[in-house]
Amino acid sequence: MNITLRVWRQANANAQGAMQTYQLADVSPDMSFLEMLDLLNEKLTVEGIEPVAFDHDCREGICGMCGVVINGSAHGRGSSPVPTTTCQLHMRSFADGATIDIEPWRAGGFPVIKDLVVDRTAFDRIIQAGGYISVNTGAAQDANATPVPKVDADRAFDAATCIGCGACVAACPNGSAMLFTSAKITHLAMLPQGQPERWSRVKSMVAQHDAEGFGGCTNIGECAAVCPKGIPLDTISQLNRDLMHALFKPDGK
Amino acid sequence: MAITGLIMVGFLLMHMYGNLKVFLGAEAFDHYAHWLKGDILYPLIPSGWFIWIFRFVMLAAIVLHIYSAAVLTGRAHRARGTKYVTSKPLQQTYAARTMRWGGVILAGFLVFHLLQFTAQVIKTGWNSGAGPYEMFVVSFEQWWLVLAYALWMVTVCMHVRHGFWSAFATLGANTSATTRKWWNIIAWAVAVILYVGFMIAPVAVLIGGVR
Numbered sequence: 082m083n084i085t086l087r088v089w090r091q092a093n094a095n096a097q098g099a100m101q102t103y104q105l106a107d108v109s110p111d112m113s114f115l116e117m118l119d120l121l122n123e124k125l126t127v128e129g130i131e132p133v134a135f136d137h138d139c140r141e142g143i144c145g146m147c148g149v150v151i152n153g154s155a156h157g158r159g160s161s162p163v164p165t166t167t168c169q170l171h172m173r174s175f176a177d178g179a180t181i182d183i184e185p186w187r188a189g190g191f192p193v194i195k196d197l198v199v200d201r202t203a204f205d206r207i208i209q210a211g212g213y214i215s216v217n218t219g220a221a222q223d224a225n226a227t228p229v230p231k232v233d234a235d236r237a238f239d240a241a242t243c244i245g246c247g248a249c250v251a252a253c254p255n256g257s258a259m260l261f262t263s264a265k266i267t268h269l270a271m272l273p274q275g276q277p278e279r280w281s282r283v284k285s286m287v288a289q290h291d292a293e294g295f296g297g298c299t300n301i302g303e304c305a306a307v308c309p310k311g312i313p314l315d316t317i318s319q320l321n322r323d324l325m326h327a328l329f330k331p332d333g334k
Numbered sequence: 335m336a337i338t339g340l341i342m343v344g345f346l347l348m349h350m351y352g353n354l355k356v357f358l359g360a361e362a363f364d365h366y367a368h369w370l371k372g373d374i375l376y377p378l379i380p381s382g383w384f385i386w387i388f389r390f391v392m393l394a395a396i397v398l399h400i401y402s403a404a405v406l407t408g409r410a411h412r413a414r415g416t417k418y419v420t421s422k423p424l425q426q427t428y429a430a431r432t433m434r435w436g437g438v439i440l441a442g443f444l445v446f447h448l449l450q451f452t453a454q455v456i457k458t459g460w461n462s463g464a465g466p467y468e469m470f471v472v473s474f475e476q477w478w479l480v481l482a483y484a485l486w487m488v489t490v491c492m493h494v495r496h497g498f499w500s501a502f503a504t505l506g507a508n509t510s511a512t513t514r515k516w517w518n519i520i521a522w523a524v525a526v527i528l529y530v531g532f533m534i535a536p537v538a539v540l541i542g543g544v545r
Contacts, residue, residue, distance in 0.1 A: 089419075184419060294412060297405075297409050300499065321505065
């Protein structure tokens with residue numbers, strides 16, 4: 082396959098970025114999208130051009146490290162019915178001779194560090210604000226000592242599959258991280274272990290979300306459409322329910 | 335945003351229902367219009383106060399709705415100041431995408447509507463002292479006013495189409511993919527009912543069914 086790439090190049094956080102066009106030949110349809118970028122970088126290195134910086138790690142779709150906007154859709158799902166991460170997208174999804182636009186996540190809370198790499202530590206701070214439970218250390222209790230209803234366990238597991246890649250923020254026209262925040266809220270709110278901090282958690286995580294400069298949710302649904310893990314939009318309603326409930330709970334000392 | 339929006343959807347449904355009185359003739363319509371400004375809730379509150387309390391509540395809802403929208407828009411612009419070179423929407427509806435500018439446009443026409451029928455500053459074909467029924471009929475015998483209202487109601491009903499479902503989702507009522515589908519069906523139904531209910535009387539006047 083021969084393809085034309087238009088890639089966002091930006092030397093550093095303060096530099097002015099722009100789209101650069103590169104021609105890439107001999108791309109195998111079996112390559113993953115990131116292997117195609119590796120090929121591009123090898124070519125650029127040989128030519129003495131600075132390689133394109135992009136985030137990646139496991140390349141198995143489970144770590145949440147990779148992620149770029151491909152032809153306008155986060156992770157490049159496009160019109161495919163199958164949600165995907167960037168690393169699990171393959172070049173057979175594109176036609177020979179295609180032009181592919183590659184841009185970094187765009188959001189106030191995700192400043193560009195270099196080229197396609199953005200700073201997602203805002204997510205870490207949202208998790209630190211309340212995405213944890215308090216348990217005693219020492220001998221673990223019996224695995225099934227605390228029963229969890231099947232429905233609740235399923236919802237918790239579904240929400241817990243969030244890998245924190247940030248595609249929801251990248252796709253949101255408001256630059257909101259509500260799907261990410263609500264996934265953690267729903268995950269912990271469904272389980273008995275998450276109950277002690279349930280009401281303080283939702284308040285502090287939403288406060289941190291807003292402080293990071295993310296926008297507000299207007300229920301458009303772009304986030305859930307690009308989520309590689311299929312986190313459902315109704316987790317945001319779960320967050321809203323918990324937040325409203327929490328407003329009637331004391332903050333304590 | 336959700337609560338003030340639902341208050342206004344409730345008002346629209348009542349307003350639409352009230353407008354249908356025009357089919358019962360001049361006397362019924364004028365009587366209804368005068369009752370609205372008359373002794374509702376009397377003697378609990380003094381006669382004629384209800385309309386002013388009602389107007390205050392509606393004004394408060396509108397102001398708070400616009401304030402919330404302005405805050406959300408400001409946050410969205412700060413969070414998405416840099417646009418994508420290429421963007422491919424996967425999920426958003428036209429109604430959802432046009433909530434902000436659509437809201438501004440429909441609010442602008444609302445000012446005209448209030449100047450026309452409430453303050454009666456803009457007189458579209460009637461003379462001072464005309465009754466509500468006369469104002470209604472004289473106005474909508476003019477095709478361009480019917481067309482203007484038809485376009486205005488498109489913006490209003492599109493706003494309601496996304497706003498109605500969105501309000502319930504914000505209030506936590508979106509509990510599964512199935513409920514989401516149903517909220518969207520109900521939102522469509524409310525929008526279509528509002529459009530048909532509001533436009534049927536002006537169109538009837540235009541084609542001579544009501545005179």
